[in-house]
Amino acid sequence: MKTNINIGTLAGGAVGERLNIELQKVAENILDPNTEWKKARKVTLTITLKPDEEREIALVGVDVKTTPAPAHGIATKLIFGVEGNGNVVAAELASGMKDQMMIDNDGDIADDKGNKVSYLERKQSQGGN
Template sequence: MKTNIDIGTLANGAVGERINLELQKVAENVQDPNTDWKKARKVTITITLKPDEEREIALVSADIKTTLAPAHGIATKLIFGMEKDGNVVAAELASGMKNQMMIDNDGDLADDKGQKVSYLERKQAQGGK
């Protein structure tokens, strides 16, 4: 017995179209520099056929699933402290070390959280007036 089924035209081409969409997702994931190039990507096509009692007609469903490489995790550091009134505060550490001044991307002096510091604030931080 020979079948005349073409997966590219199955369901008026919807199955082939879905496969192409999933392959496009894989291609985009492969090109994403935030993913691990070593991880395998997968497109799984499951075609389920449920025949009727007479075995003459079958209901067909096609499920296409993609397994992509996840994006790399993102790490940063937070600093914690307490205000004079007892409120706990947290901020992202931008300078690399708590209480360390830094030069920001604009060439300006900034505190350990990346906030610009004025000349007066800098003098006060150094213990001067």
């Protein structure tokens, strides 16, 4: 006896629909620039059949699982220091090097943490009056 089961119409078409939903998730993950292009993505379709004692009817369970590529990790640098009162402080390093001034995206001068620095503050930090 030959089986006559079509995955596209199984469970009233719900299995094919679920498979398409998961394939769409994989397609979106492939196009996401925050994921590694080399990683393989996987869609797993598991069909579980549990027959009755007479072996004439089986309960069928269908699970569709997607394994996308994870997003890239994010790295940055922090700088640490101690305030005059002894409290430890930390901030993200924006300039690339500790204590290095920079020009921010607005074209203004900023400290190593990206905070804008006024003309007066620059002059004082250079030892001028």
